[in-house]
Amino acid sequence: MADPELSIVVPVYNEEPGLAALFARLYPALDALATPYEVIFVNDGSRDASAALLREQFQRRPDVTRIVLFNANYGQHMAVIAGFERCRGERVVTLDADLQNPPEEIGKLLAAMDAGHDYVGGVRRQREDSWWRKAASRAMNRLRERLTRITMTDQGCMLRAYSRDIVAAVAASSEVATFIPALAYTYAAKPTEVEVAHEERAAGESKYSLYKLIRLNFDLITGFSLVPLQLFSMFGMLVSALSLATYLVVIGYRVFFAEWRGAINALWDRDILAFLLIGMLLFGLGLVGEYVGRIYQQVRQRPRYTVRAVLESDGAAAPPATAGAPPQAPGP
Numbered sequence: 001m002a003d004p005e006l007s008i009v010v011p012v013y014n015e016e017p018g019l020a021a022l023f024a025r026l027y028p029a030l031d032a033l034a035t036p037y038e039v040i041f042v043n044d045g046s047r048d049a050s051a052a053l054l055r056e057q058f059q060r061r062p063d064v065t066r067i068v069l070f071n072a073n074y075g076q077h078m079a080v081i082a083g084f085e086r087c088r089g090e091r092v093v094t095l096d097a098d099l100q101n102p103p104e105e106i107g108k109l110l111a112a113m114d115a116g117h118d119y120v121g122g123v124r125r126q127r128e129d130s131w132w133r134k135a136a137s138r139a140m141n142r143l144r145e146r147l148t149r150i151t152m153t154d155q156g157c158m159l160r161a162y163s164r165d166i167v168a169a170v171a172a173s174s175e176v177a178t179f180i181p182a183l184a185y186t187y188a189a190k191p192t193e194v195e196v197a198h199e200e201r202a203a204g205e206s207k208y209s210l211y212k213l214i215r216l217n218f219d220l221i222t223g224f225s226l227v228p229l230q231l232f233s234m235f236g237m238l239v240s241a242l243s244l245a246t247y248l249v250v251i252g253y254r255v256f257f258a259e260w261r262g263a264i265n266a267l268w269d270r271d272i273l274a275f276l277l278i279g280m281l282l283f284g285l286g287l288v289g290e291y292v293g294r295i296y297q298q299v300r301q302r303p304r305y306t307v308r309a310v311l312e313s314d315g316a317a318a319p320p321a322t323a324g325a326p327p328q329a330p331g332p
C-alpha cells in the first residue's frame, strides 16, 4: 500500500450492531472523494463481535483497511492515539463508529484544509443527543473556554481533520489520559472550524456513562489547565483573610460591646460555616488528587496501551503484544 493522501481513524468499542451500516456508508463516501485513502479501525477491547466484523471488513477491502486490535479497553482517546501512531496519510480525519458523524461530511473538512488550515474542528449543526448530554456539554464548553487557552465551539465533536504534523506531535506526546481535540489544538498553527451534520446513534448505545463523562472532563480540564488548583489557593487565601477579619470583629465586639454578643452569635453559625468549609476542603483535596493521579500515571511509564494484533495488507498480522510507545520526553 503506497502512502495514502488521507487517513481515517475510527475507534471501535462494542459497536457490533452498527458496523455493517458504517462500512456501507463510509467506503462509498471515501471512494467518492477520489483521493487515495486508508481507514484505520482501532478495536478498543470490544467484548462483542466487533473484532470479527472488522476482520471481515479487512478481508473485503484489504487495500485500504487497517485494523489495530487492543487487548483491553483503554478508552476512545487512546484508541485514536494508536491510530495516529500508525496512520500514513498527509491528512488525518477522526470519526466515531456509530455514524453520529456522517462520513459524507469529510469532504467539508478537507475543503477547509485545502484553504490552508492545519486543524479543522467539526461543529455539530444540530446535535442529536439527549438533553442532559447537550446541557452538560454546553456547561463544560464554557468552563473550558475560561480555564484553558483552547478555543473551540464544540469540543465534543470528534469529526475533525488534522495535518500530518499535528498528528505526529500528538502521537509523540506521552500523555496517558488526554483529550485529543484539545491536545491537537495546542499544536495547531492555523485552526478553523466548519459546521457538520450530526445524526442520532445508528445502533447500540452510548459508551459513555455519567461516570466516564465526568472522568473525561477531568482529563480535559486538569490536562490543560492549572487554573483549578490556582483558584483553590486563591480561595484559601480569601477564606483565611475573611476568617481573620471575622475573628477580630467578634473579639472586638465581645471586649467593647458585650451587649451585642447576641447578634454576633446569630451571625456566627459555626455548624454552617464548618459544613461549607469542610466541603470546600474535600473538593480541594480531590482536585489535588486529580493532578497527583496524573503525575502518578505519568511517572510509572507504563505502555499506554497494548496491541494484540495489527491487520494490514503489506504483511501478515504483526506479532502479538507489541506495546504502545511508552511515555518519553514531552512532545514539541
Ligand code: UDP
Pocket (backbone or CB within 6 Å): 010, 011, 012, 013, 014, 015, 044, 073, 074, 075, 076, 077, 079, 095, 096, 097, 098, 100, 205, 206, 207, 208
Ligand atoms: N469508544 C471507544 N472506547 C471507549 C468508548 C468509546 O473506542 O471506551 C468509541 C465508540 O465506539 C465510538 C466513539 O468512541 O466510536 C464515541 O463513543 P460514543 O458514541 O459511545 O460516545 P457519545 O457519542 O455518546 O459521546
Ligand code: MG
Pocket (backbone or CB within 6 Å): 096, 098, 100, 201, 206
Ligand atoms: Mg456517539
